[in-house]
Amino acid sequence: MSAVTAEATEQMARRWCEKILHSGARQAAEIQVDRAICDLTAEIIGRAAFGTSHQEASEVLVLMHEMQKMGAAAMLDGPILWHLPTRRNLTVRRLDKLLRSKITAMMAARVAAANCGGGYGDDLLGLLLEAWSPEPERQAGSDDDEGTTTTLTTGEVIDECKTFFGAGQETTATLLVWTVFLLSTHPQWQDKVREEVLREFPGGDGDVPNSDTLSRLKLLHIVLLETLRLYPPIVYIQRTTASDAVLRGIEVPGGTVISIPIGLLQRDREVWGSDADEFNPLRFSNGVARAAMDPHALLSFSLGPRACTGKSFGIIEAQIVMAVILRKFTFSLSPTYVHKPKYVVSLTPKCGMPLIFKSLHG
Numbered sequence: 008m009s010a011v012t013a014e015a016t017e018q019m020a021r022r023w024c025e026k027i028l029h030s031g032a033r034q035a036a037e038i039q040v041d042r043a044i045c046d047l048t049a050e051i052i053g054r055a056a057f058g059t060s061h062q063e064a065s066e067v068l069v070l071m072h073e074m075q076k077m078g079a080a081a082m083l084d085g086p087i088l089w090h091l092p093t094r095r096n097l098t099v100r101r102l103d104k105l106l107r108s109k110i111t112a113m114m115a116a117r118v119a120a121a122n123c124g125g126g127y128g129d130d131l132l133g134l135l136l137e138a139w140s141p142e143p144e145r146q147a148g149s150d151d152d153e154g155t156t157t158t159l160t161t162g163e164v165i166d167e168c169k170t171f172f173g174a175g176q177e178t179t180a181t182l183l184v185w186t187v188f189l190l191s192t193h194p195q196w197q198d199k200v201r202e203e204v205l206r207e208f209p210g211g212d213g214d215v216p217n218s219d220t221l222s223r224l225k226l227l228h229i230v231l232l233e234t235l236r237l238y239p240p241i242v243y244i245q246r247t248t249a250s251d252a253v254l255r256g257i258e259v260p261g262g263t264v265i266s267i268p269i270g271l272l273q274r275d276r277e278v279w280g281s282d283a284d285e286f287n288p289l290r291f292s293n294g295v296a297r298a299a300m301d302p303h304a305l306l307s308f309s310l311g312p313r314a315c316t317g318k319s320f321g322i323i324e325a326q327i328v329m330a331v332i333l334r335k336f337t338f339s340l341s342p343t344y345v346h347k348p349k350y351v352v353s354l355t356p357k358c359g360m361p362l363i364f365k366s367l368h369g
């Protein structure tokens with residue numbers, strides 16, 4: 008996955024270099040970073056989920072990406088419209104049908120390969136197939152005698168693939184977009200983190216940082232944590248109380264839906280101090296638990312048994328992408344940038360994120 012991330016980011020960087028090269032005497036180019044990064048994270052999660060070898064994999068990726076965009080637009084409609092035969096809903100149904108048939112075809116190809124002695128593959132689809140049972144009668148998500156779900160139906164495998172793509176693509180893209188934004192508005196931090204990257208990860212194109220290298224990129228790590236605090240990709244989550252409960256003296260009946268406003272809580276001055284609205288990565292210097300009054304104050308990946316499954320995946324991906332970008336470019340806000348964060352599926356810049364990139368190597 009690290010190699011895939013580094014390779015896809017290098018390819019994106021090469022496209023940016025070309026753009027800079029053809030931009031005339033200024034040796035700088037304006038890049039719509041939000042769009043570029045959205046495509047990048049789609050490619051990375053797609054390859055991690057479905058591998059790199061199938062033609063179908065890239066077709067599935069395109070379909071998933073389309074569905075993701077339609078899903079984001081549908082969030083604005085509200086639930087009543089979701090069931091009407093609007094043009095968008097009909098398109099979503101058509102895309103979903105096509106997507107399901109393509110993933111089913113990929114599954115069949117993997118099963119055929121496994122029957123000839125190969126494995127299912129070490130990507131997400133391969134791992135899900137290890138838990139898949141082809142029998143048609145079983146109800147989706149049914150339990151065995153001990154009450155533990157042991158097998159997945161074809162529909163569940165497909166749904167898991169969609170969940171991982173949906174949960175892992177836009178979230179990581181959002182983290183990256185606000186990271187480049189904050190490093191553009193805090194150039195001294197951009198310089199410091201770049202120095203660290205060049206010192207700890209000096210290799211050339213094609214080099215992939217290993218876990219040892221990533222653990223030495225401490226400034227980059229605290230910058231990512233501070234970005235997650237100020238601009239959490241998921242701004243709020245909800246939980247339903249399983250039974251009657253008393254929360255800090257407040258009686259909450261079972262079945263109550265509670266909204267947890269991550270974005271607001273992470274800027275609470277009582278918890279984070281008087282500089283809660285400011286960009287200060289150093290607050291994380293002694294670890295996440297010591298950054299605030301409460302050791303569990305950073306909620307960006309949620310907490311507890313339903314916390315983010317892809318936390319490490321997302322952080323490692325963001326570290327590698329940022330390391331590659333920082334090694335090659337300096338960047339600053341474009342004069343056309345308008346600051347309007349908008350929350351739909353995740354916290355995105357409503358008017359886009361145009362940045363001016365300059366190549367570090369002429």
Ligand code: HEM
Pocket residue numbers: 170171174175176178179182239240241244245306307308309312313314315316317318320321322
């Ligand atoms: C910076 C990146 C990410 C952030 C901020 C993030 C945040 C979150 C949050 C807040 C939740 C809990 C949602 C809820 O309870 O309603 C969640 C769940 C989840 N995330 Fe992430 N996520 C990120 C990246 C990823 C990636 C890369 C993957 C997959 C590779 C992923 C897979 C999932 C899955 C499968 C769940 C559902 C877990 C469950 O319900 O048991 N996430 N994520």
